[in-house]
Amino acid sequence: MPQPRFWDPDGARYGIPTYPYHLAPDGLATRRQLRARGLRPGGQPVAAQVLWRSRRGVRAAYLYRLDLALPVRPMTSARWAAVAKALAARRWCPCCRRDAGYILPASLGTCLTCAESTALAV
Known part of the structure:
Protein backbone atom coordinates (compact mmCIF):
# COMPACT_ATOMS: atom_id res chain seq x y z
CA MET A 1 0.00 0.00 0.00
CA VAL A 72 -5.85 33.62 25.49
CA ARG A 73 -5.15 36.87 27.30
CA PRO A 74 -8.35 38.74 28.13
CA MET A 75 -9.16 42.07 26.48
CA THR A 76 -8.40 45.04 28.70
CA SER A 77 -10.24 48.33 28.55
CA ALA A 78 -7.25 49.91 26.78
CA ARG A 79 -7.32 47.18 24.11
CA TRP A 80 -11.06 47.64 23.59
CA ALA A 81 -10.47 51.39 23.19
CA ALA A 82 -7.71 50.78 20.62
CA VAL A 83 -9.94 48.45 18.59
CA ALA A 84 -12.81 50.96 18.69
CA LYS A 85 -10.46 53.75 17.52
CA ALA A 86 -9.14 51.61 14.65
CA LEU A 87 -12.67 50.72 13.50
CA ALA A 88 -13.73 54.37 13.69
CA ALA A 89 -10.78 55.32 11.46
CA ARG A 90 -12.02 52.86 8.82
CA ARG A 91 -15.42 54.64 8.79
CA TRP A 92 -14.01 58.17 8.43
CA CYS A 93 -14.29 59.63 4.89
CA PRO A 94 -11.24 61.70 3.87
CA CYS A 95 -13.25 63.79 1.36
CA CYS A 96 -16.23 65.00 3.36
CA ARG A 97 -14.50 64.44 6.73
CA ARG A 98 -17.41 62.73 8.46
CA ASP A 99 -18.24 59.34 9.90
CA ALA A 100 -19.99 57.41 7.12
CA GLY A 101 -21.54 54.93 9.56
CA TYR A 102 -20.05 51.96 7.71
CA ILE A 103 -16.59 50.69 6.78
CA LEU A 104 -15.46 52.52 3.64
CA PRO A 105 -14.85 50.31 0.59
CA ALA A 106 -11.11 49.97 0.03
CA SER A 107 -11.64 50.11 -3.74
CA LEU A 108 -13.16 53.59 -3.47
CA GLY A 109 -11.33 55.05 -0.48
CA THR A 110 -14.27 57.38 0.21
CA CYS A 111 -17.88 57.11 1.27
CA LEU A 112 -20.43 56.16 -1.38
CA THR A 113 -21.84 59.70 -1.55
CA CYS A 114 -18.42 61.19 -2.32
CA ALA A 115 -17.66 58.40 -4.80
CA GLU A 116 -20.93 59.06 -6.67
CA SER A 117 -20.34 62.80 -6.83
CA THR A 118 -16.79 62.22 -8.11
CA ALA A 119 -18.05 59.77 -10.75
CA LEU A 120 -20.73 62.23 -11.91
CA ALA A 121 -18.23 65.08 -12.19
CA VAL A 122 -16.00 63.06 -14.53
Whole structure:
Protein backbone atom coordinates (compact mmCIF):
# COMPACT_ATOMS: atom_id res chain seq x y z
CA MET A 1 0.00 0.00 0.00
CA PRO A 2 1.56 3.35 -1.02
CA GLN A 3 2.11 6.09 1.55
CA PRO A 4 0.14 9.34 1.16
CA ARG A 5 2.06 12.07 -0.66
CA PHE A 6 2.83 14.29 2.33
CA TRP A 7 3.40 11.57 4.95
CA ASP A 8 6.65 12.38 6.81
CA PRO A 9 6.07 11.89 10.56
CA ASP A 10 9.79 11.89 11.43
CA GLY A 11 10.60 15.09 9.45
CA ALA A 12 13.30 13.53 7.26
CA ARG A 13 11.92 14.94 3.99
CA TYR A 14 10.43 18.31 4.99
CA GLY A 15 12.51 19.20 8.07
CA ILE A 16 9.60 19.00 10.52
CA PRO A 17 6.99 16.28 10.98
CA THR A 18 4.55 16.56 8.07
CA TYR A 19 1.13 15.02 7.64
CA PRO A 20 -1.47 14.99 4.87
CA TYR A 21 -4.78 16.81 5.28
CA HIS A 22 -6.99 15.27 8.02
CA LEU A 23 -4.26 12.85 9.19
CA ALA A 24 -2.49 14.85 11.90
CA PRO A 25 -2.21 13.04 15.25
CA ASP A 26 -4.19 14.04 18.32
CA GLY A 27 -2.54 16.57 20.59
CA LEU A 28 -1.68 18.97 17.74
CA ALA A 29 -3.80 21.88 16.53
CA THR A 30 -3.64 24.84 14.16
CA ARG A 31 -3.87 28.44 15.41
CA ARG A 32 -7.56 28.55 14.52
CA GLN A 33 -8.25 25.33 16.36
CA LEU A 34 -6.36 26.64 19.39
CA ARG A 35 -8.34 29.89 19.30
CA ALA A 36 -11.63 27.96 19.13
CA ARG A 37 -10.59 26.28 22.39
CA GLY A 38 -9.63 29.61 23.98
CA LEU A 39 -5.89 28.95 23.66
CA ARG A 40 -2.87 30.50 21.92
CA PRO A 41 0.53 29.04 20.94
CA GLY A 42 2.28 31.05 23.67
CA GLY A 43 5.71 31.30 22.03
CA GLN A 44 6.18 27.59 21.41
CA PRO A 45 7.87 26.54 18.16
CA VAL A 46 5.94 24.87 15.35
CA ALA A 47 5.63 21.18 16.21
CA ALA A 48 4.50 19.88 12.81
CA GLN A 49 2.73 20.87 9.61
CA VAL A 50 -0.12 19.70 7.43
CA LEU A 51 0.41 19.92 3.66
CA TRP A 52 -2.21 19.62 0.93
CA ARG A 53 -2.62 20.47 -2.73
CA SER A 54 -5.06 23.14 -3.84
CA ARG A 55 -5.67 25.24 -6.93
CA ARG A 56 -3.10 27.69 -5.58
CA GLY A 57 -0.42 25.01 -5.26
CA VAL A 58 0.80 23.26 -2.14
CA ARG A 59 -0.65 24.81 1.03
CA ALA A 60 0.62 24.46 4.59
CA ALA A 61 -0.92 24.76 8.03
CA TYR A 62 1.38 24.78 11.04
CA LEU A 63 0.52 22.71 14.08
CA TYR A 64 1.21 23.45 17.74
CA ARG A 65 1.15 21.20 20.79
CA LEU A 66 -2.02 21.45 22.87
CA ASP A 67 -0.23 20.65 26.14
CA LEU A 68 2.07 23.68 25.75
CA ALA A 69 -0.66 26.12 24.64
CA LEU A 70 -1.58 28.97 26.97
CA PRO A 71 -4.97 30.58 27.59
CA VAL A 72 -5.85 33.62 25.49
CA ARG A 73 -5.15 36.87 27.30
CA PRO A 74 -8.35 38.74 28.13
CA MET A 75 -9.16 42.07 26.48
CA THR A 76 -8.40 45.04 28.70
CA SER A 77 -10.24 48.33 28.55
CA ALA A 78 -7.25 49.91 26.78
CA ARG A 79 -7.32 47.18 24.11
CA TRP A 80 -11.06 47.64 23.59
CA ALA A 81 -10.47 51.39 23.19
CA ALA A 82 -7.71 50.78 20.62
CA VAL A 83 -9.94 48.45 18.59
CA ALA A 84 -12.81 50.96 18.69
CA LYS A 85 -10.46 53.75 17.52
CA ALA A 86 -9.14 51.61 14.65
CA LEU A 87 -12.67 50.72 13.50
CA ALA A 88 -13.73 54.37 13.69
CA ALA A 89 -10.78 55.32 11.46
CA ARG A 90 -12.02 52.86 8.82
CA ARG A 91 -15.42 54.64 8.79
CA TRP A 92 -14.01 58.17 8.43
CA CYS A 93 -14.29 59.63 4.89
CA PRO A 94 -11.24 61.70 3.87
CA CYS A 95 -13.25 63.79 1.36
CA CYS A 96 -16.23 65.00 3.36
CA ARG A 97 -14.50 64.44 6.73
CA ARG A 98 -17.41 62.73 8.46
CA ASP A 99 -18.24 59.34 9.90
CA ALA A 100 -19.99 57.41 7.12
CA GLY A 101 -21.54 54.93 9.56
CA TYR A 102 -20.05 51.96 7.71
CA ILE A 103 -16.59 50.69 6.78
CA LEU A 104 -15.46 52.52 3.64
CA PRO A 105 -14.85 50.31 0.59
CA ALA A 106 -11.11 49.97 0.03
CA SER A 107 -11.64 50.11 -3.74
CA LEU A 108 -13.16 53.59 -3.47
CA GLY A 109 -11.33 55.05 -0.48
CA THR A 110 -14.27 57.38 0.21
CA CYS A 111 -17.88 57.11 1.27
CA LEU A 112 -20.43 56.16 -1.38
CA THR A 113 -21.84 59.70 -1.55
CA CYS A 114 -18.42 61.19 -2.32
CA ALA A 115 -17.66 58.40 -4.80
CA GLU A 116 -20.93 59.06 -6.67
CA SER A 117 -20.34 62.80 -6.83
CA THR A 118 -16.79 62.22 -8.11
CA ALA A 119 -18.05 59.77 -10.75
CA LEU A 120 -20.73 62.23 -11.91
CA ALA A 121 -18.23 65.08 -12.19
CA VAL A 122 -16.00 63.06 -14.53
